[in-house]
Amino acid sequence: MSVPALTLYHNPQSRSAGARVLLEALGVDYAVVPIDFASGQNRTPEFLAINPLGKLPTLVHDGAVVTEQVAITIYLADRFSAGKLAPALDDPLRGPYLRWLAFYGACFEPALVDHAYKREPVVPSAAPYRDYDTVIDMVATQLARGPWLLGERFTAADVLWGTALRWTTGFGIVPKLPAITGYIERASALPAFVRAGEKDAALMAELSAASAAG
Structure with a gap:
């Protein structure tokens, strides 16, 4: 089984919610690494080595780190949907x-x-x-x-x-x-918004259960 080249570090209660919707809209294969704020996973040395600000969204694509909502939006739409979700360079829009x-x-x-x-x-x-x-x-x-x-x-x-x-x-x-x-x-x-919402609801339930258990 192949490993997705796109990995989103994500918490539904953060700005990464939009990145997940976009990935769903693009229809690309991606993996999610949940970041639990309650346990401080966004401040661990491992995550800070990827994004020193400790912020979401953080995207890794084939080893390249992309952060900041606007940059991720431009990058993903141009890379996977140029001319559709992203107007082409010569498009008046x-x-x-x-x-x-x-x-x-x-x-x-x-x-x-x-x-x-x-x-x-x-x-x-x-x-x-x-x-x-x-x-x-x-x-x-x-x-x-x-x-x-x-x-x-x-x-x-x-x-x-x-x-x-x-x-x-x-x-x-x-x-x-x-x-x-x-x-x-x-x-x-x-x-895409509906799918992302359903997946995020399930993820929040998992995070809440893990927090309650430990």
Whole structure:
């Protein structure tokens, strides 16, 4: 029996949830190494040797380590679904696709952290993302054009944003605006999201049982 070349270090209650959905959407063979936060598996020397930040998602492909949500999204979609879930280099949607992936990491997440910790926004000229309200308004406005982030075409960017918005609205960090909740509902109904959710529910049960036993 061959060993999958792709290995995802994963915990369903982390940012790696989106990476698992993407792997399901791509239909590739992959292995999962569960990381139990309760027992500190993300801080072991073995895991820190792979990702010194001790963060998820962490992906290993044929010995090469890929971290950071946006990098993993770009890498997997280009490597296994170029021209489908990832617009080709000469596709007019390639620029907007990359724009919204970069916006996620450079603007959305930092703005949410500032908002969650009630940090005062810096002056607009110094902030790479201006402020939280502007970021949320931009996202909601883009999604209102729907049904997907780039209009009629579903891409790997929707996997990233769909999982992230489902998570952040659930915690109350992002408001449940109609354009955002409608988008989450459409994404969550897709087969890859459903499959990943079922597998993650089973994994969480295993992690909980192992924690209770030991």
